[in-house]
Amino acid sequence: MSNQTSDRKAPESRTAGSGPGGPADAAAPAAADAPALTLSRRRLLGTVGAAGAAGLVVGGAGGAIADAAVRGDAPTALTSVGATEIPFRAERVKHQAGITNPLQASGHIVAFDLAPDADRKAAAALLRRWSRTAEELMAGRTPDADTAIALDAGPSSLSVTFGLGHSFFDRTGLQKRRPVQLDPLPDFSADELDPKRSNGDLWIQIGADDALVAFHALRALQKDAAGGARLRWQMSGFNRTPGATARPMTARNLMGQIDGTNNPQPAEKDFDERIFVGRDADQEWMRGGSYAVVRRIRMLLDDWEKRSVHQQEKIIGRRKDNGAPLTGGSETTPMDLDKNAADGLPVIPADAHARIAAPESNQGAALLRRPFSYHDGFRDDGAPDAGLLFICWQADPLRAFTQLQRKLDRGDALSPFLRHEASGLYAVPPAATSGGYVGQPLLEG
Ligand SMILES: C=CC1=C(C)c2cc3[nH]c(cc4nc(cc5[nH]c(cc1n2)c(C)c5CCC(=O)O)C(CCC(=O)O)=C4C)c(C)c3C=C
Ligand SMILES: [Fe+2]
Numbered sequence: 001m002s003n004q005t006s007d008r009k010a011p012e013s014r015t016a017g018s019g020p021g022g023p024a025d026a027a028a029p030a031a032a033d034a035p036a037l038t039l040s041r042r043r044l045l046g047t048v049g050a051a052g053a054a055g056l057v058v059g060g061a062g063g064a065i066a067d068a069a070v071r072g073d074a075p076t077a078l079t080s081v082g083a084t085e086i087p088f089r090a091e092r093v094k095h096q097a098g099i100t101n102p103l104q105a106s107g108h109i110v111a112f113d114l115a116p117d118a119d120r121k122a123a124a125a126l127l128r129r130w131s132r133t134a135e136e137l138m139a140g141r142t143p144d145a146d147t148a149i150a151l152d153a154g155p156s157s158l159s160v161t162f163g164l165g166h167s168f169f170d171r172t173g174l175q176k177r178r179p180v181q182l183d184p185l186p187d188f189s190a191d192e193l194d195p196k197r198s199n200g201d202l203w204i205q206i207g208a209d210d211a212l213v214a215f216h217a218l219r220a221l222q223k224d225a226a227g228g229a230r231l232r233w234q235m236s237g238f239n240r241t242p243g244a245t246a247r248p249m250t251a252r253n254l255m256g257q258i259d260g261t262n263n264p265q266p267a268e269k270d271f272d273e274r275i276f277v278g279r280d281a282d283q284e285w286m287r288g289g290s291y292a293v294v295r296r297i298r299m300l301l302d303d304w305e306k307r308s309v310h311q312q313e314k315i316i317g318r319r320k321d322n323g324a325p326l327t328g329g330s331e332t333t334p335m336d337l338d339k340n341a342a343d344g345l346p347v348i349p350a351d352a353h354a355r356i357a358a359p360e361s362n363q364g365a366a367l368l369r370r371p372f373s374y375h376d377g378f379r380d381d382g383a384p385d386a387g388l389l390f391i392c393w394q395a396d397p398l399r400a401f402t403q404l405q406r407k408l409d410r411g412d413a414l415s416p417f418l419r420h421e422a423s424g425l426y427a428v429p430p431a432a433t434s435g436g437y438v439g440q441p442l443l444e445g
Contacts, residue, residue, distance in 0.1 A: 058362075192421055274367075367394040372391070
């Protein structure tokens with residue numbers, strides 16, 4: 001990709017609100033990680049209605065606005081959705097994007113295997129190409145000889161996150177620098193995993209609030225991989241579009257539940273310790289990074305929808321309408337796990353999903369859930385092939401995902417309605433430093 005791009009950022013910025021999927025009234029992310037909203041010049045070309053109404057004058061945009069008017073294609077007012085930019089590099093953030101920033105409306109996850117003849121040098125070259133592309137696209141810039149898929153759109157909260165699978169270290173001769181946290185996940189009794197849609201040497205997560213911007217990034221990164229790596233599997237997902245609800249709300253999943261309420265929040269004092277690899281980690285190159293566990297979880301929606309709302313609420317332990325715990329209050333009221341009903345039974349049943357997965361039931365273990373819903377058509381029996389691309393982030397997968405999934409596997413009331421169909425575990429290094437690329441300290445260290 002060339003540095004000759006068709007767009008430059010204006011300096012004005014403002015920060016976005018809540019964390020990935022947490023409640024709308026939860027604390028905002030730490031300032032260092034907060035995504036900046038930046039109006040790109042290209043983006044402003046389309047804001048004439050809003051800018052004009054507000055009496056704003058934006059340097060450089062006026063001529064193009066006039067051009068648009070002359071051509072008769074009157075620009076429409078754009079919202080902040082397209083203008084929101086998430087920073088790529090470590091000057092502004094220490095972690096990669098796509099972990100703590102709010103859930104985007106559209107997403108792709110994709111795994112690649114290094115080409116048979118690719119060595120460590122080739123892997124480094126690929127990660128360098130990918131990092132450069134990600135930085136350009138996340139800033140809303142368009143490469144030369146581009147497909148034009150995202151032309152006219154701003155950054156649209158695009159985030160691109162790179163991860164390394166267990167097999168990457170064998171392929172690059174870096175076995176000694178493979179963290180033990182990448183040891184394969186154990187088998188769970190309910191697993192029905194498809195190996196062709198699991199694992200992979202390299203993993204990319206793409207999220208954006210515009211579906212064309214997200215697909216554009218996927219396509220650009222796929223083209224960058226040519227010769228260096230082959231696509232292994234790819235999945236696409238979605239979340240609610242910003243502005244679809246009257247006020248910002250925690251997203252719902254395809255079972256209709258408010259999902260993401262009790263996520264750890266960046267403002268909590270142990271957030272970094274739970275989600276990001278600490279400064280004393282053995283593998284220095286992973287300090288400030290995180291581990292992503294990815295599960296394609298199909299929902300048995302025909303079965304689920306036969307249950308009454310009352311039954312569904314007992315299965316989760318929370319109300320369906322507003323996400324409040326069954327023990328009362330609002331969405332953000334803590335669950336009272338000790339409260340019993342008149343019949344002496346716990347109000348939040350012993351096998352309720354939220355009870356079993358809660359940190360209080362798991363020696364404080366917590367993970368950050370940042371999923372996308374998916375729908376891949378209908379199966380032969382007419383049931384939707386739909387569910388959750390469950391993506392969770394943690395400093396130590398053994399202590400977080402594995403611990404929780406072991407417990408859920410044994411007695412979660414939600415499990416009979418779920419099928420785990422694909423799985424991946426990836427080391428996600430910290431953000432690239434100035435002029436560098438993601439994974440450089442590992443590959444060149
Ligand atoms: C191994 C971890 C988890 C898997 C797998 C998982 C799958 C899964 N969950 C839902 C729906 C909900 N989960 C909720 C809470 C919740 N779930 C997990 C972990 C896993 N979920 C945790 C750690 C928590 C938080 C528990 C707590 O501290 O209260 C909820 C309740 C609302 C919320 O807090 O988000 C819902 C709803 C689905 C549909 C699903 C698989 C498809
Ligand atoms: Fe859950």
